[in-house]
Amino acid sequence: MTIVYEQWQQQAKQLATLFGIEQTHLVSTADALVELVNNEPAEQLVVLGPSTPLAEAVGFSEQCRVRRPTLGVVLLRQHLDINVMTEALRAGVREVVDANDPAAILAACARSQDLSRQLEAKPKLNGATVPSARTPEGSEPLGGQVITVFAAKGGVGKTTTAINLAVALADGGRHKVCLMDLDLAFGDVAILTQLSPERTIADAIPVADRIDETGLRSLLAPYRSGLDVLLAPVQPAAAEDIGRQLISDLIQLARDAFEYVVIDTASAFSEQMLAALDATHHYLLVTTPEIPSLKNTRVTLDMFDLLDYRKAARTLVLNRADSKVGLSTADVEKIVRMPIVGSIPSSRDVPVAANAGVPLTVSSPSHPVSQAYRDLAVRLFLNPNVADLQKRSRFSRGRS
Numbered sequence: 001m002t003i004v005y006e007q008w009q010q011q012a013k014q015l016a017t018l019f020g021i022e023q024t025h026l027v028s029t030a031d032a033l034v035e036l037v038n039n040e041p042a043e044q045l046v047v048l049g050p051s052t053p054l055a056e057a058v059g060f061s062e063q064c065r066v067r068r069p070t071l072g073v074v075l076l077r078q079h080l081d082i083n084v085m086t087e088a089l090r091a092g093v094r095e096v097v098d099a100n101d102p103a104a105i106l107a108a109c110a111r112s113q114d115l116s117r118q119l120e121a122k123p124k125l126n127g128a129t130v131p132s133a134r135t136p137e138g139s140e141p142l143g144g145q146v147i148t149v150f151a152a153k154g155g156v157g158k159t160t161t162a163i164n165l166a167v168a169l170a171d172g173g174r175h176k177v178c179l180m181d182l183d184l185a186f187g188d189v190a191i192l193t194q195l196s197p198e199r200t201i202a203d204a205i206p207v208a209d210r211i212d213e214t215g216l217r218s219l220l221a222p223y224r225s226g227l228d229v230l231l232a233p234v235q236p237a238a239a240e241d242i243g244r245q246l247i248s249d250l251i252q253l254a255r256d257a258f259e260y261v262v263i264d265t266a267s268a269f270s271e272q273m274l275a276a277l278d279a280t281h282h283y284l285l286v287t288t289p290e291i292p293s294l295k296n297t298r299v300t301l302d303m304f305d306l307l308d309y310r311k312a313a314r315t316l317v318l319n320r321a322d323s324k325v326g327l328s329t330a331d332v333e334k335i336v337r338m339p340i341v342g343s344i345p346s347s348r349d350v351p352v353a354a355n356a357g358v359p360l361t362v363s364s365p366s367h368p369v370s371q372a373y374r375d376l377a378v379r380l381f382l383n384p385n386v387a388d389l390q391k392r393s394r395f396s397r398g399r400s
């Protein structure tokens, strides 16, 4: 069922029709909403209609975020306004959607319910076998560092970042790096590096219960000096057979053999991505200076809070940072409430490199984009910059 709070009768009727009359609990006062939410502990979605005063929406979401984190709140507005969106997302509203766009409303509600289901399933899943960014600082055992490149929105530059960062970390063979393409259904690493997918992670499926370091090494494709790649399956359907435990095991094996494990991901909080995120030491969150991307980054950060992923382990990378789209760096930081630690410029040479199948860090090491990735690798991992760490932990104290 979907709980819909809307004071205007006509609008309420339209929303009930959109979600299905039988599937909707309609309420028209704030008291009735709170009472219904309290009486229905299994409900996962509240839609606040366009007549909801912003202060009420903010107050309600703040309460839910603390008391009922699995309950998603979707706010509808007649006009989308950046200040309203910022305030609402800050309060914990999952999405702010145009009240006149039924397809967008249904899509936002589906995403929210998906997230709620993942959150509810979380405690029942098998625990990760690898210590992760959930582990308190300083208590992580030895082994390679796991760096996961993630974004809840597709197409923002995750794969570009994962590949170029991995090349920069390997630093011409000075460090041992394993790049894992865990975008299991639609992985692009093979095509962007021209590696032949003769062996992929799919070959681990039949030996999932007994894979060891030799087994992992036999699946890796050597790319550059110091850099080996575990490619995604060629057939998208194989992704379904790759379980959470296999992913945890492969990451642990890679940690035993490499200094850095860089993981490219799919834009989803699927069980497989959660296995990778659970095993991660550093989250590299990629975003772009556009409202949908920033909104999804904010939602991701809230999700990370709920999952208990350490704030100091998160780094925000702004891709296409210099795009002239009307949002300054300060605007971006204000919306996502996190400092930007890495900025990658926009360049048509990036897609050109993708079409050629040779990453820019390989073909043009002195290109500004390559320099930006190398700078990121050095500052964050190879020679961590104290100022960056302080910046991150200063922002990571408290929620705001």
Ligand SMILES: Nc1ncnc2c1ncn2[C@@H]1O[C@H](COP(=O)(O)OP(=O)(O)OP(=O)(O)O)[C@@H](O)[C@H]1O
Pocket: 151, 153, 154, 155, 156, 157, 158, 159, 160, 161, 183, 188, 267, 319, 320, 344, 345, 346, 347, 348, 349, 350, 351, 352, 354, 369
């Ligand atoms: N800094 C940049 N400047 C210009 N184009 C870029 C930049 N970064 C990425 N792109 C282009 O944007 C597109 C998406 O990039 P990429 O595949 O890395 O994103 P992704 O987040 O991995 O996408 P998906 O969710 O589909 O896996 C590609 O065509 C890529 O060449």
Ligand SMILES: [Mg+2]
Pocket: 158, 159, 160, 183, 188, 265
């Ligand atoms: Mg990708």
